[in-house]
Amino acid sequence: MSMISVRDLRKTFPIKRHRSGMKGSIASLFRPEYEGEFAAVKGISFEVARGEIVGYIGPNGAGKSTTIKMLTGILVPTSGDATVAGLVPWEKRKQLAQKIGVVFGQRTQLWWDLALIESLELLKHLYRVPEARFQENLATATELLGLGDFLQTPVRQLSLGQRMRGDLAASLLHDPEILYLDEPTIGLDIVAKAAIRDFLQTLNRERQTTVLLTTHDLDDIEQLCARIMVIDHGEVMFDGELNALKSRWGGRRQLIVDFASDPDADIGSISNGALEVTQIDGPRVTIAFDRDAISAPDVLGRAGAFGEVRDMSLQEPEIEDVIRRMYEGSVPIRT
């Protein structure tokens, strides 16, 4: 059974002509004048199964947050269908809220004027979490996210990373089946990022929590997501395994060969459609090759004809490169 099921989901925002002043605003209240509309999400479809961690990525303004807002019931879509945990989000918002956790990286769900622990206790009441369960979840979160140092600190005094960890703990007190994370690692240091990733992995492994994660941090993706969806201009450009994305858009791997001494000068001549010598730096030669056309041992074999090989290393395409190539190859950015 799908945890999230989305069909032809579409959201357009009306672009309103701005009328100034009191008179203008009252007039526009009764007779709004629209200049047109802007399609932020243009009919996307996908399914997410229970226990998946899906990376939902794309350039700025792609429509990621808008999608998440529809799947939490915050926004009512212009057209299309969706069910989340068996509920239509914008119709059963209240019920759905009990089953989902939502973290918006840029905003907090904690109360500024309360201590972190008080905020969490408030949420306990809000979500009707039984006391024993609350204590258990609090203990887990405290341990894995290291909340202990600042549980008693007022939220307004927390650093970004501390607040983020607090927010994450807060979103999980009621054992949600699905967790939406919209840029949960934005602005965090390596330690905080690692803590959050570990926490999410543990959660997913032990509770089968389904996670839909939006991020611009590709390490998040590599470490957490078996599946990624790339969205751009409101359309899904890719949906599949990370490796598939790499081989489809990532193209070339690189073999770096260290010879015992400088290889024959005409090593460059082995370049063909499948491989290319991109750099010769003394005894070190870099060869880029197409994974589908030739295997690494073959490449090494051909290079070996030009000298004694002492060492070699293989570099996978960086996911950054992959994504950049994808974004660049897509429809030109509108201005």
Add this chain to the structure above:
Amino acid sequence: MDRPITFREELRIAGRIASIRLRGQMAYRASFLLQIFSNFLINTAEILALFAMFYRFDTMGGWTLSEVALLHGISMVAFSIGDMLTIGMDNVAPQIRSGEFDRVLTRPLSSWMNAATSEFNLRHLGQLVQGVIILGFALSRVDIAWSIDKALVLALAMISGIALFMALFTVEAIFSFWTVNGVEAINAFTYGGSDLVQFPLHIYGRTLRFLFLYVIPAGFITYYPALYLLDKPDPLGMPDWFVLLGTPITVLFCLVTAWGWNQGIRHYRSTGS
């Protein structure tokens, strides 16, 4: 929990949250007391104005000071309680503008309940205390032949009044789903209305009377119940059963408000960042 939340649970949760938030404020006791006190003082000015007026004239539209104070008392108590229970509504407009309203919609409470209780404080306690004093003053001075009917009319006026003001504060918030400015205009109706119905309705012209009976039915929760309590004939010549209209009209007003609120929620578009 899988079971859908019941209204009673929502109320209990809202109450619990209010008490936690209140505890936080009590921590700053001095500023807490100061706020209540300054709220008390501000409203004192209003009361002084009332006394000053009656210092010059003995009656107003045929009503004595104590009788007018009855209108004041009902209106002030209803207004301040209604205000206190919907303080969070003040935040709705800025929350919509900033996109913070998103959060209200990810909670397992009805959006209205959540928005109304997103903040709670006792700042308006000063006004409530004053309303109670005025009401007590009025009730001790006027000559009322008490009966069960009259007690019931007063109680219903109070309850309907609270509900009506809660709805009015909600209406202000509803408008902010469509427009960012102009909400102050609605505000003026709520505050103006609560002031206006503190005086006998027949002293006003046709337009104002119509407005505060049939558009914003505040007149029904002060004027007609007061007429009934004081055994006064209606100088406007409306039938006796008008005293009974307050509650059904308030219910209708609340239903329309609830409908408007839901339209607003569906219209909410969040922000791009």
